Amino acid sequence: MQAIVAVVVLAVCGMCVSGSGMPGGLFDMDPSSDHAKEVAEKSLQLLDDTFQGGRARVLQNIYSAQSQVVSGVKYYLKLQVGLYDCTPAELAANEKACTVEKTSFCYFQLYLQPWTQTEKLLYSFCPAF
Numbered sequence: 001m002q003a004i005v006a007v008v009v010l011a012v013c014g015m016c017v018s019g020s021g022m023p024g025g026l027f028d029m030d031p032s033s034d035h036a037k038e039v040a041e042k043s044l045q046l047l048d049d050t051f052q053g054g055r056a057r058v059l060q061n062i063y064s065a066q067s068q069v070v071s072g073v074k075y076y077l078k079l080q081v082g083l084y085d086c087t088p089a090e091l092a093a094n095e096k097a098c099t100v101e102k103t104s105f106c107y108f109q110l111y112l113q114p115w116t117q118t119e120k121l122l123y124s125f126c127p128a129f
Contacts, residue, residue, distance in 0.1 A: 026076065029065040036065040039075045043108040046121040051129075056084040056091040060103060072113030074122070081106045083129055104128030 029036050040059050047057065061080040068074040082100035084091055091098045109123035 024069065026066045026068050029067055029075075031062040031065050036062050036077075039065065039110060039112075040077055040079055040108075042112075042119065043075075043077060043079070043110045043121060043124070044081065046110070046119060047124060054087050055101075056086060056088040056098065058082040058084065058100065060100075063105070070111075072111055072116075072118065075108070075110040075112070077106075077108040077110070079106045079108065080104070081126060102128055 029039075037059070040062050044057050044059060051057075058081065059079060060082050063078040063080065064076075065078075066076040068076070081104055083102045083104070084098045085101040086098035104126040105128075106124065106126035108121065111120045111122050112118065
């Protein structure tokens with residue numbers, strides 16, 4: 001009987017380690033997925049327009065993305081972001097007139113609750129900007 005209990009306990013522990021994860025835990029996302037790109041773009045969109053004088057930003061790469069189910073979904077992102085030398089309006093009017101002036105690794109925490117249309121950027125940090 002003790003051997004059966006030990007096998008069940010090991011099987012349950014193995015499921016936690018093997019990727020099925022723990023409820024409320026962080027789950028790795030595929031950085032190249034469309035969903036990761038949508039979440040990254042939403043993070044950039046929610047940045048305050050006064051960030052860096054209102055200059056336009058561009059997503060250059062997604063290095064890592066994780067999600068966590070809470071009372072909605074929290075996303076943890078590590079991105080490479082480019083900062084243009086022009087505003088979003090100037091970029092839209094003439095993209096060729098603008099150049100990426102700086103790039104930075106940026107860290108974001110985004111909270112989404114679709115059933116209430118809640119979208120909050122909880123944290124953003126771009127050390128080179």
